[in-house]
Amino acid sequence: MEQMRKERVDRGLKVRTEGIYAISSYREMAYLLGPRLFFILAVLSLPFILDLAPYWKRVINIMCTYAILAISFDFLANYVGLVCLGGAFFTGIGGYLSAIFNTYLGMPVYLSMPAATLGGAVLCTLLLLPCLPLRGVYFAIVTLMYPLLITRVIEALNIFGGTNGMTGVDSLPNEYVEHYLVILLSLLFLFGMRRFVNQDIGLVLRGVKDNDQSVRASGIDVTSMKVMAVFIASFMGCFSGAYMAHLYMWAGLSLFALDFSIIPIASVVIGGGGTLIGAVIGSFILVPLSELLRAFGTFRIVIYSVALTAFIVFKSEGIMVYLQRKYHQFERWVKI
Amino acid sequence: MLEAFDLMVFYENMIALNNVSLTCKEGSIVGIFGSNSAGKSTLMYTLSGIILDIKKKEEMKGGERITVFGRINFDGKDVTHLKPHERAKIGIVLCPERRRIFPESSVMENLKIGSYLTSGHETKKNLEYVLDLFPRLKDHLHRQGGFLSGGEQQMLAIGRALMANPKILLLDEPLLGLSPAYQEIVIRGTEEIRRSKGISIIITEQYARPVIPIIDFGYILENGSSVLSGTREELMDNPDVKSAYFGV
Numbered sequence: 001m002e003q004m005r006k007e008r009v010d011r012g013l014k015v016r017t018e019g020i021y022a023i024s025s026y027r028e029m030a031y032l033l034g035p036r037l038f039f040i041l042a043v044l045s046l047p048f049i050l051d052l053a054p055y056w057k058r059v060i061n062i063m064c065t066y067a068i069l070a071i072s073f074d075f076l077a078n079y080v081g082l083v084c085l086g087g088a089f090f091t092g093i094g095g096y097l098s099a100i101f102n103t104y105l106g107m108p109v110y111l112s113m114p115a116a117t118l119g120g121a122v123l124c125t126l127l128l129l130p131c132l133p134l135r136g137v138y139f140a141i142v143t144l145m146y147p148l149l150i151t152r153v154i155e156a157l158n159i160f161g162g163t164n165g166m167t168g169v170d171s172l173p174n175e176y177v178e179h180y181l182v183i184l185l186s187l188l189f190l191f192g193m194r195r196f197v198n199q200d201i202g203l204v205l206r207g208v209k210d211n212d213q214s215v216r217a218s219g220i221d222v223t224s225m226k227v228m229a230v231f232i233a234s235f236m237g238c239f240s241g242a243y244m245a246h247l248y249m250w251a252g253l254s255l256f257a258l259d260f261s262i263i264p265i266a267s268v269v270i271g272g273g274g275t276l277i278g279a280v281i282g283s284f285i286l287v288p289l290s291e292l293l294r295a296f297g298t299f300r301i302v303i304y305s306v307a308l309t310a311f312i313v314f315k316s317e318g319i320m321v322y323l324q325r326k327y328h329q330f331e332r333w334v335k336i
Numbered sequence: 337m338l339e340a341f342d343l344m345v346f347y348e349n350m351i352a353l354n355n356v357s358l359t360c361k362e363g364s365i366v367g368i369f370g371s372n373s374a375g376k377s378t379l380m381y382t383l384s385g386i387i388l389d390i391k392k393k394e395e396m397k398g399g400e401r402i403t404v405f406g407r408i409n410f411d412g413k414d415v416t417h418l419k420p421h422e423r424a425k426i427g428i429v430l431c432p433e434r435r436r437i438f439p440e441s442s443v444m445e446n447l448k449i450g451s452y453l454t455s456g457h458e459t460k461k462n463l464e465y466v467l468d469l470f471p472r473l474k475d476h477l478h479r480q481g482g483f484l485s486g487g488e489q490q491m492l493a494i495g496r497a498l499m500a501n502p503k504i505l506l507l508d509e510p511l512l513g514l515s516p517a518y519q520e521i522v523i524r525g526t527e528e529i530r531r532s533k534g535i536s537i538i539i540t541e542q543y544a545r546p547v548i549p550i551i552d553f554g555y556i557l558e559n560g561s562s563v564l565s566g567t568r569e570e571l572m573d574n575p576d577v578k579s580a581y582f583g584v
Contacts, residue, residue, distance in 0.1 A: 003344075003405055005346060005403045005405075006401065006403070007349055008348060008349065008401060009349070316396045316397060316398075317396070317397050317398025317399075318398075321398045322398060325398065336344065336405070
């Protein structure tokens with residue numbers, strides 16, 4: 001009986017493009033740049049393509065907002081080892097701060113959004129600081145509880161518009177600014193984070209995920225590393241919140257909705273954890289899907305959950321991991 | 337009793353085991369020696385079926401493809417495709433490398449988890465037997481496993497494996513990180529298990545000197561293939577083995 005085994009081999013092209021030979025011919029360059037350029041151009045042209053369907057143009061904004069949240073979750077979970085269940089915490093803080101700066105202090109949009117993003121990131125980091133030295137489930141629990149806590153506080157004290165929310169927030173100048181602000185920033189965050197996690201400091205963060213005691217033994221303060229990571233992640237999250245407040249011209253309790261915590265996590269699962277781009281692709285699939293399923297009313301949650309479960313059972317590696325493998329490697333049967 | 341034919345294991349394109357065949361007769365102790373990366377742990381995983389579990393997990397997360405070939409017979413039956421828990425049921429019990437005890441359970445609880453498959457009466461008998469074999473465990477019955485010293489943890493791991501009523505016990509590097517005194521205790525315990533219960537034992541180790549006195553038959557693994565096999569005397573007389581695995 002002859003035994004056969006399936007072998008997985010890197011494509012010759014992939015091996016060549018790893019070194020200086022990457023710039024030796026157009027074919028090699030196209031191999032490296034092709035997928036990236038295709039993705040960037042596709043995302044940039046979305047507002048023009050969807051000119052035909054005005055409703056779907058609004059979805060682009062939400063898609064990119066969730067993509068930023070998903071990048072932030074993916075970064076924290078797969079590069080620092082902090083499972084953050086509090087996307088809603090970041091969006092809520094960012095959104096409310098931006099609305100406060102805009103309506104109470106009279107800052108214009110181009111000041112209130114950056115101020116809310118930065119201020120929100122500092123505030124979130126300070127609030128999360130107590131649970132950062134701990135390992136384990138505490139960070140997840142605390143991030144999950146904060147949005148609930150703040151919602152109740154706003155309700156009970158009836159501050160910041162109470163249950164009605166804060167109205168009269170300035171809108172962004174025009175539709176194309178709305179689209180391209182969030183599209184460009186999500187691309188910037190995506191490629192920025194990809195670069196960041198491969199710098200020396202990114203390696204240290206991955207070390208924190210794998211074994212924080214060894215990192216400590218190398219003379220690095222783990223807590224300050226985590227503080228930095230949480231600051232970066234909450235920076236992205238707070239931007240999403242501030243953007244949404246201006247997009248809807250309103251900041252209300254729904255900015256603390258559980259959706260902002262859950263859908264990014266689902267996107268990362270579908271896209272493939274630890275790839276960053278997978279998080280973006282995941283939310284580009286999930287958000288339109290949930291819009292499509294709106295026709296089914298409350299039943300859409302059922303369909304949504306079944307799809308997610310099926311995904312986890314049959315392709316738990318994630319779309320991006322699968323695609324990368326197919327792109328870089330091929331398989332063949334060999335005799336042993 | 338346990339026979340393996342032409343075992344081949346690939347981790348992706350890297351070959352970890354290359355045509356390894358081995359036999360362990362009823363009531364004998366078989367030693368497997370080799371340096372790091374020789375394939376000792378892979379061999380143990382393959383014999384105990386854990387490799388099938390690792391393979392499935394890797395498949396699900398899209399990681400390395402693990403390919404396993406070969407045939408394993410136990411008591412005349414083909415067990416090649418049995419899952420690890422089914423193999424444990426019929427008596428192939430692994431005591432894994434680096435002990436893998438449950439650090440947050442007490443010693444007593446660790447032993448009880450090991451006895452999941454046996455009936456109450458047997459459990460009591462096995463527990464007495466284990467505590468007789470390693471009296472040091474008696475003093476720490478209610479301490480958390482994670483707070484034991486390395487040597488005590490190793491005794492606990494062997495004890496836990498014994499609680500499952502094995503017919504054949506696979507010990508993967510039981511002497512890892514132990515002081516010579518503790519090595520002595522573990523080795524004497526191993527011999528005692530074979531003598532009093534007639535359990536066959538397969539034991540792997542990098543450094544052969546402490547183990548060689550108790551084995552009946554030995555295999556030398558190098559880069560995944562079995563380069564030499566023989567009885568204790570044959571191995572001890574071989575000059576290459578002497579220099580490589582005895583430090584003479």
